[in-house]
Amino acid sequence: MEVGDKDQDGKLSKDEAIAAAKKLFAAIDVDKRGSLNEKALADGLNEVLLPPGVPAVRGRGPGGPVTNSLLRKANVDREGKLSTEQFAELAAAFLKEWDTDKNGSLDGKEIEAGLTGLIPPPKFGPPGEQGKVPPKGDRP
Numbered sequence: 738m739e740v741g742d743k744d745q746d747g748k749l750s751k752d753e754a755i756a757a758a759k760k761l762f763a764a765i766d767v768d769k770r771g772s773l774n775e776k777a778l779a780d781g782l783n784e785v786l787l788p789p790g791v792p793a794v795r796g797r798g799p800g801g802p803v804t805n806s807l808l809r810k811a812n813v814d815r816e817g818k819l820s821t822e823q824f825a826e827l828a829a830a831f832l833k834e835w836d837t838d839k840n841g842s843l844d845g846k847e848i849e850a851g852l853t854g855l856i857p858p859p860k861f862g863p864p865g866e867q868g869k870v871p872p873k874g875d876r877p
């Protein structure tokens with residue numbers, strides 16, 4: 738995990754995680770409003786989370802579910818907005834949560850495990866069906 742690892746020791750310290758979160762927030766907050774609503778955050782995270790070469794489709798991809806997790810964790814309701822400070826606090830909270838060996842920083846394995854828990858497994862269903870498929874048996 739090289740992202741945010743400023744001193745390149747292969748681990749993400751709390752300071753590095755917070756700095757990376759602020760940088761990420763600034764990258765998503767293109768209007769420089771200092772706060773992001775659910776949609777802006779989801780779209781921004783989609784572009785960050787999707788592998789290079791995979792086009793980001795608005796309203797789909799991992800950004801939505803991840804955003805829901807983030808907003809829930811930050812105690813921000815669906816109408817609310819997330820500020821830079823809240824986003825940084827989230828980074829610190831995740832670091833604490835994912836730091837399974839309690840050494841105060843995240844190594845690659847811890848980050849991978851944490852992200853896996855945060856991002857739902859990719860679905861390869863037909864395009865346009867993701868996220869709006871009614872429960873089985875619900876159709877006439």
Ligand SMILES: [Ca+2]
Nearest residue numbers: 742744746748
């Ligand atoms: Ca580091």
Ligand SMILES: [Ca+2]
Nearest residue numbers: 836840842843
């Ligand atoms: Ca650790």
